[in-house]
Every structure is written in C-alpha cells, then in structure tokens.
Amino acid sequence: MAGPVVEALHLTKHFPVRGGFLARETAVVRAVDEVSFSIEPGRTLGLVGESGCGKTTTAKLVLLLEQPTAGMIRFEGRDLQTLDRTMLHGYRRSVQAVFQDPFASLNPRMRVDQIIAEPLVTHERLGSGEVAKRVARLLELVGLPDRSADLFPHEFSGGQRQRIAIARSLALSPKLVVLDEPVSALDVSIRAQILNLLRDLQAQLGLSYLFIAHDLAAVAHMSHTIAVMYLGRIVEIGDAATVAATPKHPYTQALFSAALPSHPGEKREEIILAGEVPSPLAPPAGCRFHPRCPHAMERCGREEPTLLREAGRLVACHLYEGVIPARS
Amino acid sequence: MKLLELRHLSTHYVSARGARVTRAVDDVSLTVGEGETLGIVGESGSGKTTLALSLLRLLPPAARIVSGEIWFEGEDLLTKSHREMRRVRGKRIAMILQDPLASLNPLFTVGDQVAEPLRVHEGASRGSAWARARELLRAVRIAAPETRVREYPHQLSGGMRQRIVGAIAISCGPRLLIADEPTTSLDLTIQAQYLQLLRDLQRDRGLSMIFITHNLGIVARMCDHVAVMYAGRLVEAGPVARIFSSAAHPYTQALLESIPRMADGRKRLTAIDGQPPDPVALPPGCAFHPRCPKVLDRCRKEAPPEVRVAASHTSRCWLAS
Amino acid sequence: MNGSGPAAGSSRAAALTLAWRFASFRSEGFPVLPVLILSVLVLVAVFANVLAPHDPEVGALGDRFRPPAWQEGGTRDHLLGTDHLGRDVLSRLVFGARVSLVVGFMAVIFAGILGTALGILSGYLGGWVDQVIMRVTDAWLALPALTFAIFLAAIVGPSAMNIVIILAAVYWTRYARVIRGEVLSLKERDFVRLAIVAGCSKRTIMRRHILPNVVNSGIVLATLMLGVVIVTEASLSFLGVGVPPPKPAWGLMLADGKKGLMAGYWWLTVLPGTCIMLLVLSANLLGDWLRVKFDPQLRQL
Known part of the structure; x- marks a missing residue:
C-alpha cells in the first residue's frame, strides 16, 4: 500500500464553554483548528507544542475518543465518516495508543496477561491456549520475562509498566500507534531503553507512530516529520532534520532555542519569548502568535497566515510570503 | 569562599517498626561557594530531595540525620536549636x-x-x-x-x-537558594524565561544556588558544578564542563550518552540496562554494579570509596582509583 | 515556612498517634478491639441457640423484673435479670444480636448492590441517565431517613424482611452518590481510555474496569453504613414499626424497658443500649480504618 495510513484534513475541534443562566453556550475553546497532516506507513510524525496547543486533543481525535467539529480523518484513503460499522472496527484495531503515565494506563485490578490480551479477546475469538501464546510472544517482543504474565501492574517499575502498555498496544498488530508523551513520566536512565524499543518495533513491524512529546530532542530523535502547533494551529510542518536544524517560523525558532542544551559548551542563539501562551478561549486576531512574536508586523494582527512552502517545509508566517498574496 | 559545606552527611528513613532502614542519603560531602550554582542530579529515589530537606532540617518524622555536619556561613546547622533554624530558613x-x-x-x-x-x-x-x-x-x-x-x-x-x-x-535576601525541580511543571518557553530570571537574580544579588533536577540540560545551562547521585550516594562531582566532557563514573557516562541530542538526528541511543534500584533493598557493593557496563568482580562485594580524579573532581568507582 | 523542626514535630506527632490509638483501640493501625467485638457479636448471633440459657420469647410471670445476678434479688439462673414478662434478658440479647446483624448486613448489602449499580450507570453513562438517577437521589436525600422509613414501614407492615427492604430503599442513595463520584474520576483515567481504544463495549468497561475499582469504596461505605442502618433498625423497632414482637430485637427491648426506667429497672434499657452502642461504634471504627487503608481520597467523606 503506497498511500498514507492516516490523514487528517482540516481537522477541527471546538469545545463549547457553558456558563451563566441555564448553561448556555457562552464561548468556544478552539482546541484544534484546521489541522492537516498525513502519516505514511513505517514513519513517525512528531507533534510538538506547549500545553494548550491542541496536540493531545489531536491525538484524541485520531483515537476517536473525541468527535471532530469539522474536517475529516482518512484511513487508508477513506473518510472515516463514510465507513460502516465493520470497517470502523477495522480502524479501531489498526490504531492503538500508549499514554504518558504508566501508573494510570494499566488497570490496577487486572493481571498483566489480562491487560495485554484485552484488545485481542475483544476483537477476536481465540482459545485460551492461543491467547496465552500471543501474550507470551508480545512479552518477548517488549523484553519482559514470561512470568510477568501472572503479576499485577504494581509489581513493576515505571519503565517495565510502559513496556506492558506497549505490548498491549501491539496485541492487534496495529498500523498506527499514538504515543502521547510515552517517556516523560519515566526516569532518565530508562527513557533511552523505551525510545530504542519503540524504534526497534517500528523497524521490525513496520509501524507508524504519531509521537507527541514536549522534549524536542526526543521528538527530533524519533520523528521523520515534525509538526509544530501553537494555539490549535500547525505553524510549521516538515522533514524532522530540516525543521530541527533550521526552524523557520518565529515560534519554532523560539521553541527550539528554549530547548535545553545537551552540553554546557553548546552555543546557540537564545530567544526568550515575552509573555505567556494566550487563552485558547480568546486567541489573538490575525496570526495567533503575533503578540509574542519578535518579528511581528502590522499585517500579522489583521491577517491569519496560511501554511505555504518555504525551504523544504510548510510554514504559516507572513515573513516568508514575500509579495505574492496569501491565497493559492 | 565556601558558603556551604556538607561533611559526610547521612540521612536514613526508619520504617514504623524500626525494622527497615533506608539509606536515603549516605555519606555525602560537597561544597557550594559564594555566588556558585551547584546542580544535584539524580533519578527518583536517588536521595536528591532528601538531601535538600536535610540541609533545611525539614525532614519528615520518619527520617533522621544520623551523622555528618552541615557548615553554612561558618556555623554547623545540625547543632542549632529549632528556634535558631527557623531564623535560617526563609531568611538565609x-x-x-x-x-x-x-x-x-x-x-x-x-x-x-x-x-x-x-x-x-x-x-x-x-x-x-x-x-x-x-x-x-x-x-x-x-x-x-x-x-x-x-x-x-x-x-x-x-x-x-x-x-x-x-x-x-x-x-529576605537569602544567601543560598535551593530550587527543587523548579521548572518541571512549566512549558518550554516559560521554562526558558524562568531560568533566565533565576540567572539574573543570582547575578544581581550574588546568590548561591543549588539546583535539584533530573534534567542534565538544566545543569548544562545553569550550573557551575554538578553532583550526581545514585542510590543515596554521591557517585561523581565536579565542574560542569569537565563532567560533561570527561565523566569518570560509568553511571554519569551512560546517563550522558543515553540522552537524545538534537544534532544527532535519528541515531540509535545508548541505553542503560535494568531498572533503578529499590532504595529499600540496595544491591551489595557498588549500588550501580548490576547495570554497569564496566563491572568488575570487586564492585559486587565492596562499595568504592570517594576518589579524587582531578582538581575538585571526585568519583566513587573502583575504575577511578 | 513551617517552623517546627524534625525532632519537635516527631515527638508531638508520636504523642498524638498514641492518643489516637488509645481512643480508637488501635494497635499498629489495625482496630483490634472493634474487630474483636464484631467477631464476638457475629459468633453470638451464629450460635445463639447454643449460648442462650432460656427461650427468649417465653417468660415466667412469676420471675418478672428480676435484677442481674450480682444485685440483691438476682438469681444465677438469670444472669442479666428478666423483663416485665419474666423473659431472660441475656437470652433476648443473644438472639437480638442475630436479628440486628442479619437485618443490618442484609440491608447494607442490598442497598450496596442497588446503589453501586446505579452509581456506576449514572457516572459512566452520563447524559439523561445521570440526570434522572441523580435527581431521584437528591430527592431521596432530602427526605429525613427515619421519617421516610416509618412511612414505608406503615405501608408495607412490620416484618424482619420488610425492614431489610425498607432500609435498603432508604439508604441506597448514599452509595449511588459516592460511587458516582468515584466513577467520574475513574472514567478520566488512561486505562479506561485505552479500553475504549481497544474496542471494549460500554458494558465490558463498566464490568471489568470500573466495578473492580469501586469495590473497595463500596466495602468501606458498607462498613460505615452498618452503624447507621442498625441504629435505624433499632429506632424503628423502638417506635413499634420495626421487627414485630415478641421477636427479641434490641430496639424493641429498649422500648419495652423504658417504662421500667423510673422504677429502677435499669438493666432493661442500659444493657440493650450498650449492645447497640458497641456494635455501632465497632462498625464505625472498622470503617474508618478501612477507609484510610483502602482509599486516602475518600477521607473527605
């Protein structure tokens, strides 16, 4: 199959805010606004941005934990809304997830084999012998000993629990795994183990990843493509190495300059942004980044820039539009 | 000039029935000079927070400072009364x-x-x-x-x-500021603002700082000296530039290698095997030996002493001695 | 910053702990005495036939108002004296334990099952189901429990089984409230989200992921409710709409004995009263301990 596994087209999610008399809808939070991306087989899309930028909502939309307000998700070329029940089931099987907190993501009252087998027994009719065999194979795949199957989650350390969570996400041989901050809750010395495991599994099983993290170096390390989000919008998206090495959008530049150095000798331009991320309840008019942008122009407060090709990636910034009008 | 000096400080947690003793901080010696910033790095359970609380004598009831001295501005804080300590905390x-x-x-x-x-x-x-x-x-x-x-x-x-x-x-114009993971809950650009602010405050007011963190990036950006803790012990300490370029302890080396770097792209990481040790049941000998790539026979039996590797650079490893 | 140093804090804390242990009959946190009292009462209830020296419902009018054995006029035949019909008080207390415990446990369990089921449905499904269940619960909680119970008892008539049903009908709302709250927070936990991602149905999620995680709270609540339910049962019996005479219920014994209080027949009220108090206190202390042990978040209950 040549096309992308999952594509998002103008994906939008607004949350109504109710308040006042009779709980009227008083405002909307534009959590995700017109977001488009595609994830190719065997590739990783890294999604970065600060809290409130919409990256977790995007993940929930892809996982069907939230319904989009507008826009669509295409799975292997077909719009999810047009799929019938069985095909939607197929989508659910093909898209699994690993979340940040390995203490919250495993049911404390279930044994490890039940946890890992749950997606299997939900989707397939299998004998208990076959289930046990599959669980054993999954445990081996993520590097846990066989006897883990009979234990409860609390008997494992954070890193081992995350391995259990990964084993479970692989039970149905999915095509895409959504990784929402999979290592940020883990000890520093464990993170590399898990990142390596995820990379090995990708190579071995041809998985696609949607990788969400706030650690930019980890995202750059894991991803083929990086998308940078700010207040619900993608402001820059392109090849991971290119974006990491020469960010173009002023926000991406500030974000990557804020990333901590890996060595005290590492010299780079420090851009310290003024102010804080505005509330997504009332995003600024025009370019949403303009109140904090060091390069803001008069035009930025009026007109919202669109994503345009610039130096091998897409950037939504008036700086790069030159004289050609924004419409394409 | 030294502002703070810890000498062989040990803090233990004793379980309710006194049956289990956890050596949360074990024989730690370090110094912080005037206007200097020291980074204390370690994973969860390494004892870095207990160390900071010991300095202020703000330990929970189950914890006890069992030995050592804490010299601050020429006085041993451990000999002070509670009333005197109250005048130190928050003020100095x-x-x-x-x-x-x-x-x-x-x-x-x-x-x-x-x-x-x-x-x-x-x-x-x-x-x-x-x-x-x-x-x-x-x-x-x-x-x-x-x-x-x-x-x-x-x-x-x-x-x-x-x-x-x-x-x-x-x-109150303190001389020493202890920051325990101060930016962990902040976003990246806000973290950058805050670190900048702390650096400016330090310069303007001549503060000494202790940064407790698990993030080596913060150490690289903020600190002059770094002390690496593992299982309650100080495994390595020295000037930041030196530790980052020529770490002597295998744990520090492995930690530095396991962190993804922006410039390296998708190169495979060097991971540290195994899990962090359970502070209640530490391995015998050097606590890092089950995960150490350079383990010797001796490491399994005897805990290594603190060895001077170079000027103000110490390490607790048999390979260094 | 807090000023108390480590040593001062610990010695004060130690003194407080000691005081608290003493007050709640605890040793190393486990409520020894409450559990002991409850076990004895359960054993007494189970072996009532063996333990009771006399038939609790038959008396000899010639032996009326006999005081306990150690008082003047008491006999060893009636260790704790006799009542206005000459029935043996000890035997009535022993069989009364059976009535109280059976009614109490069954009511708590019925209420628990009903309340937990509705709480889970309400919390997990949300929407109109939640609205309906919670409005009913609000209305229920607005009614004074005892008055409501008397009203129901007046309709269905007195019998031990009816009392159980009445108590369950009155108290299920307490469970529904607490369990719903638990479910609302569980619903947001990642493992429930992942179960949805894994394709589990709502029924499966409620059964496999929600129910086992609220069972602890249910048990804690049940233990705490045991005291409330037993007091209500005793009150109903006392008011004459509970367990019908001549069955030996503790509340009934109190009601019968109150006429003799002025005449100095103290044992007819003090003894059943003490039994009720011990049972309720033990259940509450055990419940408190379970609450702290199982779920620190429930402390605000």
Whole structure:
C-alpha cells in the first residue's frame, strides 16, 4: 500500500464553554483548528507544542475518543465518516495508543496477561491456549520475562509498566500507534531503553507512530516529520532534520532555542519569548502568535497566515510570503 | 569562599517498626561557594530531595540525620536549636519547589504571601512589607505589580505563580537558594524565561544556588558544578564542563550518552540496562554494579570509596582509583 | 515556612498517634478491639441457640423484673435479670444480636448492590441517565431517613424482611452518590481510555474496569453504613414499626424497658443500649480504618 495510513484534513475541534443562566453556550475553546497532516506507513510524525496547543486533543481525535467539529480523518484513503460499522472496527484495531503515565494506563485490578490480551479477546475469538501464546510472544517482543504474565501492574517499575502498555498496544498488530508523551513520566536512565524499543518495533513491524512529546530532542530523535502547533494551529510542518536544524517560523525558532542544551559548551542563539501562551478561549486576531512574536508586523494582527512552502517545509508566517498574496 | 559545606552527611528513613532502614542519603560531602550554582542530579529515589530537606532540617518524622555536619556561613546547622533554624530558613536559605500551586496558599493574596516572610523575619510593618512586595514582584518581572498583589494564586498562570514563589524566596535576601525541580511543571518557553530570571537574580544579588533536577540540560545551562547521585550516594562531582566532557563514573557516562541530542538526528541511543534500584533493598557493593557496563568482580562485594580524579573532581568507582 | 523542626514535630506527632490509638483501640493501625467485638457479636448471633440459657420469647410471670445476678434479688439462673414478662434478658440479647446483624448486613448489602449499580450507570453513562438517577437521589436525600422509613414501614407492615427492604430503599442513595463520584474520576483515567481504544463495549468497561475499582469504596461505605442502618433498625423497632414482637430485637427491648426506667429497672434499657452502642461504634471504627487503608481520597467523606 503506497498511500498514507492516516490523514487528517482540516481537522477541527471546538469545545463549547457553558456558563451563566441555564448553561448556555457562552464561548468556544478552539482546541484544534484546521489541522492537516498525513502519516505514511513505517514513519513517525512528531507533534510538538506547549500545553494548550491542541496536540493531545489531536491525538484524541485520531483515537476517536473525541468527535471532530469539522474536517475529516482518512484511513487508508477513506473518510472515516463514510465507513460502516465493520470497517470502523477495522480502524479501531489498526490504531492503538500508549499514554504518558504508566501508573494510570494499566488497570490496577487486572493481571498483566489480562491487560495485554484485552484488545485481542475483544476483537477476536481465540482459545485460551492461543491467547496465552500471543501474550507470551508480545512479552518477548517488549523484553519482559514470561512470568510477568501472572503479576499485577504494581509489581513493576515505571519503565517495565510502559513496556506492558506497549505490548498491549501491539496485541492487534496495529498500523498506527499514538504515543502521547510515552517517556516523560519515566526516569532518565530508562527513557533511552523505551525510545530504542519503540524504534526497534517500528523497524521490525513496520509501524507508524504519531509521537507527541514536549522534549524536542526526543521528538527530533524519533520523528521523520515534525509538526509544530501553537494555539490549535500547525505553524510549521516538515522533514524532522530540516525543521530541527533550521526552524523557520518565529515560534519554532523560539521553541527550539528554549530547548535545553545537551552540553554546557553548546552555543546557540537564545530567544526568550515575552509573555505567556494566550487563552485558547480568546486567541489573538490575525496570526495567533503575533503578540509574542519578535518579528511581528502590522499585517500579522489583521491577517491569519496560511501554511505555504518555504525551504523544504510548510510554514504559516507572513515573513516568508514575500509579495505574492496569501491565497493559492 | 565556601558558603556551604556538607561533611559526610547521612540521612536514613526508619520504617514504623524500626525494622527497615533506608539509606536515603549516605555519606555525602560537597561544597557550594559564594555566588556558585551547584546542580544535584539524580533519578527518583536517588536521595536528591532528601538531601535538600536535610540541609533545611525539614525532614519528615520518619527520617533522621544520623551523622555528618552541615557548615553554612561558618556555623554547623545540625547543632542549632529549632528556634535558631527557623531564623535560617526563609531568611538565609530559601527554597523553591516543583509545584507552584502547592507552594502558595489559595486563601491569601499574592501580596500577603510575598510580604509574610518580611513581616515574620524582619518585623516589617504591613505598609512597608507590601511596598517591598510590589518591588519584589517587579524584580521577578511581573507586569502591573500594583494590581497583581491583590490577586489570588488561582488567577495567575503557572509561570507567573512560580515567579511569585521566586519572589517569596528572595524576599529576605537569602544567601543560598535551593530550587527543587523548579521548572518541571512549566512549558518550554516559560521554562526558558524562568531560568533566565533565576540567572539574573543570582547575578544581581550574588546568590548561591543549588539546583535539584533530573534534567542534565538544566545543569548544562545553569550550573557551575554538578553532583550526581545514585542510590543515596554521591557517585561523581565536579565542574560542569569537565563532567560533561570527561565523566569518570560509568553511571554519569551512560546517563550522558543515553540522552537524545538534537544534532544527532535519528541515531540509535545508548541505553542503560535494568531498572533503578529499590532504595529499600540496595544491591551489595557498588549500588550501580548490576547495570554497569564496566563491572568488575570487586564492585559486587565492596562499595568504592570517594576518589579524587582531578582538581575538585571526585568519583566513587573502583575504575577511578 | 513551617517552623517546627524534625525532632519537635516527631515527638508531638508520636504523642498524638498514641492518643489516637488509645481512643480508637488501635494497635499498629489495625482496630483490634472493634474487630474483636464484631467477631464476638457475629459468633453470638451464629450460635445463639447454643449460648442462650432460656427461650427468649417465653417468660415466667412469676420471675418478672428480676435484677442481674450480682444485685440483691438476682438469681444465677438469670444472669442479666428478666423483663416485665419474666423473659431472660441475656437470652433476648443473644438472639437480638442475630436479628440486628442479619437485618443490618442484609440491608447494607442490598442497598450496596442497588446503589453501586446505579452509581456506576449514572457516572459512566452520563447524559439523561445521570440526570434522572441523580435527581431521584437528591430527592431521596432530602427526605429525613427515619421519617421516610416509618412511612414505608406503615405501608408495607412490620416484618424482619420488610425492614431489610425498607432500609435498603432508604439508604441506597448514599452509595449511588459516592460511587458516582468515584466513577467520574475513574472514567478520566488512561486505562479506561485505552479500553475504549481497544474496542471494549460500554458494558465490558463498566464490568471489568470500573466495578473492580469501586469495590473497595463500596466495602468501606458498607462498613460505615452498618452503624447507621442498625441504629435505624433499632429506632424503628423502638417506635413499634420495626421487627414485630415478641421477636427479641434490641430496639424493641429498649422500648419495652423504658417504662421500667423510673422504677429502677435499669438493666432493661442500659444493657440493650450498650449492645447497640458497641456494635455501632465497632462498625464505625472498622470503617474508618478501612477507609484510610483502602482509599486516602475518600477521607473527605
């Protein structure tokens, strides 16, 4: 199959805010606004941005934990809304997830084999012998000993629990795994183990990843493509190495300059942004980044820039539009 | 000049029935000079937070400082009475914790909370304490301090709250500021702002700082010296530039190699095998030996002593001695 | 910053702990005495036939108002004296334990099952289901429990089984409230989200992921409710709409004995009263301990 596994087209999610008399809808939070991306087989899309930028909502939309307000998700070329029940089931099987907190993501009252087998027994009719065999194979795949199957989650350390969570996400041989901050809750010395495991599994099983993290170096390390989000919008998206090495959008530049150095000798331009991320309840008019942008122009407060090709990636910034009008 | 010197400090946790002893901090010696920044790095359970609480003698009831000395401005803090310690805490040594929301009292205004240490430690009147509170808010770069002093913590963003905590910490002009994971709950660009602020405050006021963190990037950006803790022991300590370029302890080396670097692209990481040890049941000998790529026979039986590798660079490893 | 140093804090804390242990009959946190009392009462209830020296419902009018054995006029035949019909008080207390415990446990269990089921449905499904269940619960909680119970008892008539049903009908709402709250927070936990991602149905999620995680709270609540339910049962019996005479219920014994109080027949009220108090206190202390042990978040209950 040549096309992308999952594509998002103008994906939008607004949350109504109710308040006042009779709980009227008083405002909307534009959590995700017109977001488009595609994830190719065997590739990783890294999604970065600060809290409130919409990256977790995007993940929930892809996982069907939230319904989009507008826009669509295409799975292997077909719009999810047009799929019938069985095909939607197929989508659910093909898209699994690993979340940040390995203490919250495993049911404390279930044994490890039940946890890992749950997606299997939900989707397939299998004998208990076959289930046990599959669980054993999954445990081996993520590097846990066989006897883990009979234990409860609390008997494992954070890193081992995350391995259990990964084993479970692989039970149905999915095509895409959504990784929402999979290592940020883990000890520093464990993170590399898990990142390596995820990379090995990708190579071995041809998985696609949607990788969400706030650690930019980890995202750059894991991803083929990086998308940078700010207040619900993608402001820059392109090849991971290119974006990491020469960010173009002023926000991406500030974000990557804020990333901590890996060595005290590492010299780079420090851009310290003024102010804080505005509330997504009332995003600024025009370019949403303009109140904090060091390069803001008069035009930025009026007109919202669109994503345009610039130096091998897409950037939504008036700086790069030159004289050609924004419409394409 | 030395501002703070720990000599062979050990803090143990004793379980309710006295059956189990956890050596949370085990024989730690280190110094912090005037105007210097020391980073204490370690994973969860390595004892870095217990070490900081020992300095302030703010330990939970189950923990006890069993031996050692804490010399601060020429006095041993462990010989001080509780009343005397109270005059040290907040006035001469201040602390910033990870979660600003938990550090602030939701029922009092920002002004009340910034003014409180001034009134307690210096007996300032309400009016003058509030005037100084406004100045302090300006010093931590909070816009419109005149209106902010009357607001409550829940009305502020996370970054602003942490700056208020910073303002409280510096209010009495401390000599030493202990920051325990101060930016973990902050976003990247806000973290950059906050680190910049701390650096400026330190320069302007000649503060010494101790940064407790699991993040080597913060150490690289902020610190002059670094002390690496593993299972309650200081496994390596020295000047930051030297540790990052030629670490002597296999744990430090492995830690530095396991971190993804922006410039390396998708190169495979060098992972550290195994899990961090359970502080209640530490392995015999060197606590790192089950995970150490360079383990010797001796490491399994005997804990290595602290060895001087170079000027002000020490390591606890048999390979270094 | 807090001023108390480590040593001062620990010695004060130690003194407080000691005081608290003493007050709640605890050793190392485990409520020894409450559990002991409850076990004895359960054993007494189970072996009532063996333990009771006399038939609790038959008396000899010639032996009326005999005081306990150690008082003047008491006999060893009636260790704790006799009542206005000459029935043996000890035997009535022993069989009364059976009535109280059976009614109490069954009511708590029925209420628990009903309340937990509705709480889970309400919390997990949300929407109109939640609205309906919670409005009913609000209305229920607005009624004074005892008055409501008397009203129901007046309709269905007195019998031990009816009392159980009445008590369950009155008290299920307490469970529904607490369990719903638990479910609302569980619903947001990642493992429930992942179960949805894994394709589990709502029924499966409620059964496999929600129910096992609220069972602890249910048990804690049941233990705490045991005291409330037993007091209500005793009150109903006392008011004459509970367990019908001549069955030996503790509340009934109190009601019968109150006429003799002025005449100095103290044992007819003090003894059943003490039994009720011991049972309720033990259940509450055990419940408190379970609450702290199982779920620190429930402390605000």
